[in-house]
Amino acid sequence: MHIHTRHNTLLFLLLLLATYSNANNTDDTRHTPIKEQLGQQLFFDPNLSFNRTQSCATCHAPDRAFTDPRDNGVQGAYSLGDDGHSLGDRNAPTAAYAMFSPDFTFNKEGKYIGGQFHDGRENNLAGQAGGPPTNPIEMGMPNKRVIAKRLQENPFYLSAFKSLYGDNIFTNAENSYAAMADSIAHFERTELFAPFDSKYDRYLKGEYKMTEQEELGRTLFFSQQFTNCNLCHQLNKSQRHPQETFTNYEYHNIGIPTNIEGRKKNGVPIDTADTGLLNHPQVDDPKQAGKFKVPTLRNIAVTAPYMHNGVFQNLRTVVLFYDKYNSRSSKRQINPETGQVWATPExxxxLSIKELETGPALDDQRVDALVAFMKTLTDKRYEHLLNNNE
Known part of the structure; x- marks a missing residue:
């Protein structure tokens, strides 16, 4: 995706127009921008980055399931910053279905859940949207005051912000920045980000018949007798829930190894441990080190690479990685992408040993069936990408 392009495909534009025509169909609001429209404009605006080269959509491209489609010299593991050379140390998570993550909290079961980013450090979508613009290795803006000035360069923004947030919205940079993030969050809550129209969703409506392999994968996925998948990747306990996001929003350490090749290129010392949830400003419990938020499996087959650090390139590799905890087969102790024994955890x-060691070992047929089922979780408009991710 070209970073200056505001509408990536004709299909995306049509979907966007349909969304807004439904949301803005009364006479008294016909000529007044709504927050979703303002947020959409901001989401695609490269002027919110220091060198005017990068927008939210650069790392969350709508034609690639709202992930970063660029290689960036690290096989897509990390995103490249607006300065053209800075690389992050985590894989950009999809913005699709992110609206369903609850605010970050410590629940009654004694577990941290929710929030945004891999470590939940922002409570909600607005908090997430406000992070990248002032991050020096992302969009690189020096402060919120400079961003407020950039916003006022655009006549549409001047009018829309005042209309939606009050005439004095630009008198305080904190307020205008919060309004910007709020508008982007409103856009990210539109149906465009969560259509629930995959083959799985159509199957639930009786509009799609799963293949024998997909059906086997579905059965295995939802069965605690045969796999441990749904211990973390099922929110609604019914197998036929129409809006299953395939994550319980908890945090777990599953033993992901360091992305050594990525670290060699982004300059982060290889022996530096990303402690995940322990990086959250509200978390100081050492027992949370190494835990990351369980991601949605929606569009998982078209959003490689995988894990918080992009260390795995193939979805089948991910399934095999989980299976190594339960299989005694020497074959299962080898990472197929490297041909070497699985590297030690970062x-x-x-480690979430209880969850990881639940369920029996999987043979190749069942591994392939699980991958086939996860492919059915791909939104309809991204199904054409499946052949590119074999």
């Missing part, structure tokens, strides 16, 4: 303590 953070070896606090």
């Amino acid at each position: 953070v070896p303590q606090n």
